[in-house]
Amino acid sequence: MQKYLSLLVLACLLAFNASAQQLRLITGTVKDSLRNAGIPNVVVRVKGTDFLTATDAKGNFKLKVPAGAVTVEAIATHFKQKEIMVGASQTTVHITLNLLQPLITDSEKNRYIMDDKKGLSEVVVTGYAAPRIASGIHIKASPQNNTEDYSPINENIFHTATDQPLSTFSIDVDRASYSNVRRFLNNGQMPPADAVRVEEMINYFDYQYKAPTGKDPVAIYTDMAVCPWNTGHQLVRIALKSKQVDTKDLPPSNLVFLIDVSGSMDEENKLPLVKRAFKVLIEQLRPQDKVAIVVYAGAAGVVLPSTGGSEKSKILAAVDELQAGGSTAGGEGIQLAYRIAAEHITKNSNNRVILATDGDFNVGPSSDGELERIITKERQKGIYLSVLGFGMGNYKDNKLEILADKGNGNYAYIDNFEEARRTFVTEFGGTLFTVAKDVKLQVEFNPQFVQSYRLVGYENRLLQNEDFNNDKKDAGDMGVGHTVTALYEIIPTGKNSPVVNWVDPLKYQQAKIMGNQAEVLTVKLRYKEPQEDKSQLLQKVLPYSRQQIEQVPEDFRMTVAVAAFGQLLRNSAFKGTATYEQVLAWAGKARGEDPEGYRAEFIQLVKKAKLLDKE
Incomplete structure (x- = not known):
C-alpha cells in the first residue's frame, strides 16, 4: 500500500512539474500616452483566464503565461482598456494606455481639461506627482467651473492564500457614495x-440579518455561492448585524449642529435642504436631549446655545433664520462646536457634532492634517463627528469622508429630502447612537480551498494585519441596528486554477495545514463597548459549500447585484462578464417586500446607467 501511495505522490509531482514547465515569464511596463509615465495598479491579464498580475508603483509588471501566443489585456481606471498579442517567443511587453477622453492642455494653469463631447461631466486632471493615485494622475470629475474632488481608489487585487492568508479591514457603515452616484445618474x-465606493453602495440597503441575542452587540454571519460574473470563482459574504435598542432606552444626546452658511451654500440643494433635514431630526428629539447650533462662514458663531429637546419651537426658529453668505472658516467652526459639546457632557451621554456642508473649507484651519488632528483629539474625549454632505459643483467628498472617518461618525450625502428622512427618522438610532466602536474584521483563508482572494471594495478601509490586535488603532463604528456586508471573490484551489503570481512562492511556508480541513475561512471580529478601551473578540467559521446564486437568500442576491453595478460604474478590471441586463435580472428577483422602495429605485438607476454608459 505504501508503494502505491508513493507512486501516486510521484505522479502528482511529475504532473505538477510538467504543468509548471508549460508556463513562461513575460515582463513589461504600462505607461500613459500623455506623459509617458508608468501607471501603477494596472491589472495585466491573459484574456479570459486567471493568469493575471498588477503593475508596481513605476508601472512595471511580471506575468506568468501559458506556452504559445496569448492575448494580454491591460485595464486601469480612467484609461481605455487595451489588448495586445504576445508571441510565443516574446518575453518583453510595453503597453501604452490612453485616457478615456481626449485632453486639451491649459499650460497657464499647468493642468489638463478633458474635452467632453458627450454632454457628460468634464474632467480636470491635475498634478502627476501623487504616488497614491492609481493612474499616476489626479482626476477631478466636474462640469465647467466645477471643483468637485474625490480621493483616488486603487482597486483591490487578488492575493494568494499561501503568501497572504490574512485580510484585515475596518468596517464601514457609510452610504454617501450611493446617494452621490444617484445624484449623478x-x-x-x-x-x-x-466617486463609486462599492462597499458604501452595498451597505446602503437594508438586509434582514438577525440581531445578536447574547451579550455581544454584534452578530456575524457567513455564506458562499458561485460568483455570477465569473462562474469559475466563488463569492463569500460576511454579514454583521448590531443589536436593536428601543429609542426610549437610548442615552441622552448632547448634539451640536455645525452648519456651513458660507456663500457656496446659497443654492436650493444646499442650505435650504440642510434646514429641512435638521428640522426632521429636531422632531425626533426627546426632552432629555440637548441641541446647540453653530454656524460658520467668514467666522464661526453660536446661533443657539445648548437647548433641551422639549423646546422644539425655539430650536426650529433658530434653524429658520439661517442665511448663506461669506467665505468658509470650516476649521474654526469645528473647534467652536467641539468646545460647546465638551461643556455639556454628562455621564453616559451621547456626544456628537453633526456637520452639514459641501466641504469647501477655504479659511482658517483647512488642511486635512490640521482638521484630522482636531477631530482625533476630540474623539478621544468621547465626542464623535457625523458628516452630512450637500450640493454639487464644488463638493469635496474626499475631505468629508476623512473627517467622518477620523471622527468615529457616519458620513451621508443628502441629495434629496427622502434621504434626509431616512437618515434622521427611519434610521435615527443607527445614525446617532454607537453600540460598538473600533470594529475590525480579519479573515484567514484556508489554502486547501482558496488559491487566491480579493476583497470587493473597502479600499479606503484596509488595515495592516498587526492592526487587528492593536487596541490603539482606530476603526469603524456600528450604530443601533446597523448592518454591514462585505464580499470576497475567491479563486478556488484546483488543477484548473493558475496561481496568481504577485510574488514568488515562499520557500519556508509549506507547513502542514492545521485545523478542520472543511473550513474555507475563519472570520475574526474585534470591537469595543462605547465606553471601553479594551476590545473583545468574536470568531465565525465558514464551512465549504457550493450553491448557485439563484439558491441563496434574497439579501445575498441583492448584495451581488449592487456589487456588480458598482464594478460596472467603475469599469472595474474584475467586472468579468457582468452586464447591466444581468444586474437588472438579479435585483429584480431580490426585491422582496421593499417597504421603503429602495430596491425598486435601484433598478431604475441601473436602467439610467445602462442608457448613459454608451461608448
Whole structure:
C-alpha cells in the first residue's frame, strides 16, 4: 500500500512539474500616452483566464503565461482598456494606455481639461506627482467651473492564500457614495469612477440579518455561492448585524449642529435642504436631549446655545433664520462646536457634532492634517463627528469622508429630502447612537480551498494585519441596528486554477495545514463597548459549500447585484462578464417586500446607467 501511495505522490509531482514547465515569464511596463509615465495598479491579464498580475508603483509588471501566443489585456481606471498579442517567443511587453477622453492642455494653469463631447461631466486632471493615485494622475470629475474632488481608489487585487492568508479591514457603515452616484445618474451623468465606493453602495440597503441575542452587540454571519460574473470563482459574504435598542432606552444626546452658511451654500440643494433635514431630526428629539447650533462662514458663531429637546419651537426658529453668505472658516467652526459639546457632557451621554456642508473649507484651519488632528483629539474625549454632505459643483467628498472617518461618525450625502428622512427618522438610532466602536474584521483563508482572494471594495478601509490586535488603532463604528456586508471573490484551489503570481512562492511556508480541513475561512471580529478601551473578540467559521446564486437568500442576491453595478460604474478590471441586463435580472428577483422602495429605485438607476454608459 505504501508503494502505491508513493507512486501516486510521484505522479502528482511529475504532473505538477510538467504543468509548471508549460508556463513562461513575460515582463513589461504600462505607461500613459500623455506623459509617458508608468501607471501603477494596472491589472495585466491573459484574456479570459486567471493568469493575471498588477503593475508596481513605476508601472512595471511580471506575468506568468501559458506556452504559445496569448492575448494580454491591460485595464486601469480612467484609461481605455487595451489588448495586445504576445508571441510565443516574446518575453518583453510595453503597453501604452490612453485616457478615456481626449485632453486639451491649459499650460497657464499647468493642468489638463478633458474635452467632453458627450454632454457628460468634464474632467480636470491635475498634478502627476501623487504616488497614491492609481493612474499616476489626479482626476477631478466636474462640469465647467466645477471643483468637485474625490480621493483616488486603487482597486483591490487578488492575493494568494499561501503568501497572504490574512485580510484585515475596518468596517464601514457609510452610504454617501450611493446617494452621490444617484445624484449623478438622476442628472443624466455617469459618476466619476472615484466617486463609486462599492462597499458604501452595498451597505446602503437594508438586509434582514438577525440581531445578536447574547451579550455581544454584534452578530456575524457567513455564506458562499458561485460568483455570477465569473462562474469559475466563488463569492463569500460576511454579514454583521448590531443589536436593536428601543429609542426610549437610548442615552441622552448632547448634539451640536455645525452648519456651513458660507456663500457656496446659497443654492436650493444646499442650505435650504440642510434646514429641512435638521428640522426632521429636531422632531425626533426627546426632552432629555440637548441641541446647540453653530454656524460658520467668514467666522464661526453660536446661533443657539445648548437647548433641551422639549423646546422644539425655539430650536426650529433658530434653524429658520439661517442665511448663506461669506467665505468658509470650516476649521474654526469645528473647534467652536467641539468646545460647546465638551461643556455639556454628562455621564453616559451621547456626544456628537453633526456637520452639514459641501466641504469647501477655504479659511482658517483647512488642511486635512490640521482638521484630522482636531477631530482625533476630540474623539478621544468621547465626542464623535457625523458628516452630512450637500450640493454639487464644488463638493469635496474626499475631505468629508476623512473627517467622518477620523471622527468615529457616519458620513451621508443628502441629495434629496427622502434621504434626509431616512437618515434622521427611519434610521435615527443607527445614525446617532454607537453600540460598538473600533470594529475590525480579519479573515484567514484556508489554502486547501482558496488559491487566491480579493476583497470587493473597502479600499479606503484596509488595515495592516498587526492592526487587528492593536487596541490603539482606530476603526469603524456600528450604530443601533446597523448592518454591514462585505464580499470576497475567491479563486478556488484546483488543477484548473493558475496561481496568481504577485510574488514568488515562499520557500519556508509549506507547513502542514492545521485545523478542520472543511473550513474555507475563519472570520475574526474585534470591537469595543462605547465606553471601553479594551476590545473583545468574536470568531465565525465558514464551512465549504457550493450553491448557485439563484439558491441563496434574497439579501445575498441583492448584495451581488449592487456589487456588480458598482464594478460596472467603475469599469472595474474584475467586472468579468457582468452586464447591466444581468444586474437588472438579479435585483429584480431580490426585491422582496421593499417597504421603503429602495430596491425598486435601484433598478431604475441601473436602467439610467445602462442608457448613459454608451461608448
